[in-house]
Amino acid sequence: MTQKNIWYEGIAFPFVGFNPELMRKAYEEFVVNEEDVLTVTFPKSGTNWLIEILCLIRSKGDATQIQSVPIWVRSPWVETVSGYEDLKTMESPRLVSTHLPIHIFPKSIHTTKAKVIYLMRNPRDVLVSGYYFWNYVKFVENTKSLQEYFELFLDGNVTHLPLFPCLDLGPRHFAFCRLPGLFQLPSILPLLSKLHEEAQASVVFGSWFDHVHGWLSLRDQKNFLLLSYEELKQDTRSTIEKICHFLGEKLEPEEINLVLKNSSFQAMKENKMSNYSLLSEVDLIHEGHGSFMRKGISGDWKNHFTVTQAEKFDKVFKEKMADLPQELFPW
Numbered sequence: 001m002t003q004k005n006i007w008y009e010g011i012a013f014p015f016v017g018f019n020p021e022l023m024r025k026a027y028e029e030f031v032v033n034e035e036d037v038l039t040v041t042f043p044k045s046g047t048n049w050l051i052e053i054l055c056l057i058r059s060k061g062d063a064t065q066i067q068s069v070p071i072w073v074r075s076p077w078v079e080t081v082s083g084y085e086d087l088k089t090m091e092s093p094r095l096v097s098t099h100l101p102i103h104i105f106p107k108s109i110h111t112t113k114a115k116v117i118y119l120m121r122n123p124r125d126v127l128v129s130g131y132y133f134w135n136y137v138k139f140v141e142n143t144k145s146l147q148e149y150f151e152l153f154l155d156g157n158v159t160h161l162p163l164f165p166c167l168d169l170g171p172r173h174f175a176f177c178r179l180p181g182l183f184q185l186p187s188i189l190p191l192l193s194k195l196h197e198e199a200q201a202s203v204v205f206g207s208w209f210d211h212v213h214g215w216l217s218l219r220d221q222k223n224f225l226l227l228s229y230e231e232l233k234q235d236t237r238s239t240i241e242k243i244c245h246f247l248g249e250k251l252e253p254e255e256i257n258l259v260l261k262n263s264s265f266q267a268m269k270e271n272k273m274s275n276y277s278l279l280s281e282v283d284l285i286h287e288g289h290g291s292f293m294r295k296g297i298s299g300d301w302k303n304h305f306t307v308t309q310a311e312k313f314d315k316v317f318k319e320k321m322a323d324l325p326q327e328l329f330p331w
């Protein structure tokens, strides 16, 4: 039997390395320190590229650490079982990574002055990158086709509950069942919710649209830096300088050269501490089915979307993101 994704708060997660109770504990108890630097992304937005750059800024371009310590140990993911453990004993100043939407990220985020870098990427490229990656690894339910993944990506998490096929119900909609006098179904709520989760397919980590909305609510805070994969790609040097400025780090031009060189697509592709090839040692990837360092370009979606898909994506994007200033999206 194929393994099913894990569900937490109505959002699907990979079935290896995640535990709903631990995520709940992290939400309540994990303390974001003022010295922490957070890398926050929806998956496939260039997270690891940014982490590599942050590590290299700290080492002034020296590659010793990035070539000897796995990237997930250098900047642990707070939502994973191993990452949460590593962060507990890690010395300050820590690098912390997350793909969590803000509403389930540890609540101490709302009272901290820690620096938060939110890296966004054209969601069309995020979609294509995710389609290949999640079918390459063995810890997420596979999707049969790009078309299926496309629909799930646009849908976020709200799919149809088989018990009420005429209603479009997601777990969050069960809240209305708790309203006094409307529906009193408390005893079967957990069962309905479970049935719903088991019946639906979803992209892991939920909706890109919700993720961006949630985290961008912090965009006017001084401790929040919004970056895009596209600007990082187009002018890597200036973007690295912008990051240094945000972090209060002063690097010499030769040191920036080293950061650039050691975080390039080619350098990361060859660095087994950053290219996730170590996952093959624990049998978590489908050998010969691609690579984590896939293409590393902007606009690859144009090689994958049909005209119909491109039009549908535009329409959904306009509807879902209309309330945000469009200048925020540089693609």
Ligand SMILES: Nc1ncnc2c1ncn2[C@@H]1O[C@H](COP(=O)(O)OS(=O)(=O)O)[C@@H](OP(=O)(O)O)[C@H]1O
Residues within 6 Å of the ligand: 041, 042, 043, 044, 045, 046, 047, 048, 049, 125, 128, 129, 130, 132, 133, 263, 264, 265, 266, 268, 292, 293, 294, 295, 296, 297, 300
């Ligand atoms: N150095 C560098 N330069 C340019 N592009 C890079 C770099 N490092 C990673 N990448 C590309 O980023 C994509 C992976 O994104 P993430 O790191 O966010 O993946 S993950 O969510 O943490 O699994 C994935 O994008 P695609 O190539 O489009 O699939 C990687 O190739």
